[in-house]
Amino acid sequence: MFEYDFMQNAFAAATIVSIVAGLVGYFLVLRGETFAGHALAHVGFTGATGAVLIGVAPLWGMVAMTVAAGVSMGFLGERLAQRDVAIGIVLALSLGFGLLFLHFFTAFASQATALLFGNVLAVDMNTVWILLALGIISVAALAVISRPLLFASLQPELAEAKGVSLRLYSVLFLAVTALTIAECAQIVGVLLVFALMVGPAAAAQQLTTRIGRGLLLSVGLALAEAWSGITLAFYTDWPSSFWITALSAGIYLFSTLLPRMLRTQKPVWIA
Amino acid sequence: MNAISFHDVTLRLDGHVVLDNVSLEIVQQEFIGVLGPNGAGKTTLMRAALGLVPAGGGKIDVLGRLATRGNPDIGYMPQVRRALGTMRLSGWDFVAGVVGGHRLGMPILGKTDRAEVDRALALVGASELAHRPLAEISGGEQQRLLLAQALIGRPQLLLLDEPLSNLDPHHQQAVVALVKSLQAELGITVLFSAHELNPLLGTIDRVLYLGHGQAALGTVDEVITGPVLSRIYGSEIDVVRLKNRIFVMSGGHDVERDEHRHDLLSEQTHIPGR
Numbered sequence: 001m002f003e004y005d006f007m008q009n010a011f012a013a014a015t016i017v018s019i020v021a022g023l024v025g026y027f028l029v030l031r032g033e034t035f036a037g038h039a040l041a042h043v044g045f046t047g048a049t050g051a052v053l054i055g056v057a058p059l060w061g062m063v064a065m066t067v068a069a070g071v072s073m074g075f076l077g078e079r080l081a082q083r084d085v086a087i088g089i090v091l092a093l094s095l096g097f098g099l100l101f102l103h104f105f106t107a108f109a110s111q112a113t114a115l116l117f118g119n120v121l122a123v124d125m126n127t128v129w130i131l132l133a134l135g136i137i138s139v140a141a142l143a144v145i146s147r148p149l150l151f152a153s154l155q156p157e158l159a160e161a162k163g164v165s166l167r168l169y170s171v172l173f174l175a176v177t178a179l180t181i182a183e184c185a186q187i188v189g190v191l192l193v194f195a196l197m198v199g200p201a202a203a204a205q206q207l208t209t210r211i212g213r214g215l216l217l218s219v220g221l222a223l224a225e226a227w228s229g230i231t232l233a234f235y236t237d238w239p240s241s242f243w244i245t246a247l248s249a250g251i252y253l254f255s256t257l258l259p260r261m262l263r264t265q266k267p268v269w270i271a
Numbered sequence: 272m273n274a275i276s277f278h279d280v281t282l283r284l285d286g287h288v289v290l291d292n293v294s295l296e297i298v299q300q301e302f303i304g305v306l307g308p309n310g311a312g313k314t315t316l317m318r319a320a321l322g323l324v325p326a327g328g329g330k331i332d333v334l335g336r337l338a339t340r341g342n343p344d345i346g347y348m349p350q351v352r353r354a355l356g357t358m359r360l361s362g363w364d365f366v367a368g369v370v371g372g373h374r375l376g377m378p379i380l381g382k383t384d385r386a387e388v389d390r391a392l393a394l395v396g397a398s399e400l401a402h403r404p405l406a407e408i409s410g411g412e413q414q415r416l417l418l419a420q421a422l423i424g425r426p427q428l429l430l431l432d433e434p435l436s437n438l439d440p441h442h443q444q445a446v447v448a449l450v451k452s453l454q455a456e457l458g459i460t461v462l463f464s465a466h467e468l469n470p471l472l473g474t475i476d477r478v479l480y481l482g483h484g485q486a487a488l489g490t491v492d493e494v495i496t497g498p499v500l501s502r503i504y505g506s507e508i509d510v511v512r513l514k515n516r517i518f519v520m521s522g523g524h525d526v527e528r529d530e531h532r533h534d535l536l537s538e539q540t541h542i543p544g545r
Contacts, residue, residue, distance in 0.1 A: 151372025161321040162373045163341025205359035236506035243475040
């Protein structure tokens with residue numbers, strides 16, 4: 001299957017995005033901000049459709065909107081934490097706006113499915129390079145902030161006392177998350193970002209309670225799910241996003257059952 | 272040099288005055304029990320010493336320096352307000368995440384840093400349980416890990432906010448004994464806030480009683496008296512001693528127990544970052 005250019009591009013894009021999603025997703029799950037991630041993806045839909053309306057590539061509209069929304073959510077911080085209703089309404093509103101923009105630009109409507117559910121087989125070489133650049137930015141930014149971010153996530157009040165600004169790291173991390181979501185959406189679409197960002201990371205945290213191993217496992221699972229998903233799509237002609245979500249859900253389910261199965265046999269906690 | 276000095280300090284929280292023009296001096300290597308009705312400012316006082324709440328008028332010195340945020344000589348154990356078990360981490364990683372956490376970079380620990388984590392865990396007797404996931408250990412065991420986090424960086428002053436909340440009497444005594452032995456072994460100053468005085472009796476050197484903007488600092492015999500507490504509560508208070516226990520009563524009610532029940536019903540949470 002690698003004799004086709006589109007398959008090479010799909011694998012390259014999936015590899016880049018899975019590494020970023022596995023790492024960023026781990027912290028997203030640890031901080032309990034997965035719902036915020038979901039909301040950011042929806043906002044990205046508005047950005048993507050809005051960009052098309054003004055003649056810009058959807059990826060850039062998505063990057064601009066998700067990062068802007070991520071930074072605002074970070075600034076609102078704690079005040080937003082218990083506002084599920086507010087987030088939910090903004091989330092619905094942004095999908096509504098996305099639909100309105102599509103309505104104005106009817107020729108684009110055929111691509112709405114690609115935005116919502118992703119179409120990794122349509123990724124071109126140019127997009128791969130853009131994803132690589134964005135991916136490097138996301139991972140580099142995460143590497144720089146990860147130590148204080150971890151401290152602020154584990155023990156916010158102590159971190160604050162030791163001079164760590166909770167708001168600063170909340171803003172920076174949600175900006176990195178937003179960028180990652182815009183990248184993920186190229187593979188699985190805005191509605192299924194959960195599958196790549198949250199599924200592998202949550203499964204990794206079920207399987208190991210050590211941070212280093214968890215991050216590696218999260219990346220490994222994301223890569224395995226994305227690669228297998230694309231391969232299965234190639235041979236079955238079913239959508240790759242379906243396969244990726246199915247694998248993501250299956251592996252998460254397995255990860256919740258495995259420790260229990262192991263413990264009933266012998267009292268050993270893996271890792 | 273005092274561990275903590277307040278000079279005519281006024282502290283406000285959300286507009287209302289918590290401490291009104293208070294001066295006090297806590298000597299190094301003292302074990303101070305911080306008591307008082309709910310909302311009296313026990314947490315605010317600690318956060319002021321940490322530089323997180325500004326002193327409105329007056330001056331706060333901590334270990335000879337003006338109170339500022341990020342003082343590495345203070346260890347702080349905040350009140351537990353959320354379940355730690357939602358984080359799927361081992362106890363060791365939970366404590367290790369604190370080491371050098373104010374510096375940028377990746378949380379990769381060198382040999383010295385790992386030794387520091389092991390030392391803190393050994394001090395609180397949590398070396399074994401640190402290998403288990405947070406979700407599988409009891410509340411008392413989680414308290415030990417929080418205490419280990421506070422000891423990272425070898426602080427000279429420990430501020431412990433309600434370490435006894437949500438613990439049964441047996442575990443309460445174990446925590447008090449552990450903190451006392453740490454204080455003696457490391458030669459550090461401890462501020463230990465609590466709802467009730469009795470678990471701390473016989474362990475603390477002095478008691479700091481807060482209420483209605485006022486503060487009284489002294490030995491238990493000096494402070495836990497009808498006249499002093501009546502002034503703090505602003506109403507008639509009787510102090511009843513029964514064997515080795517002390518009850519603070521107002522019109523036949525046990526004030527500390529009532530406060531505790533009130534706290535359970537309407538938990539007043541302080542949101543960080545505000």
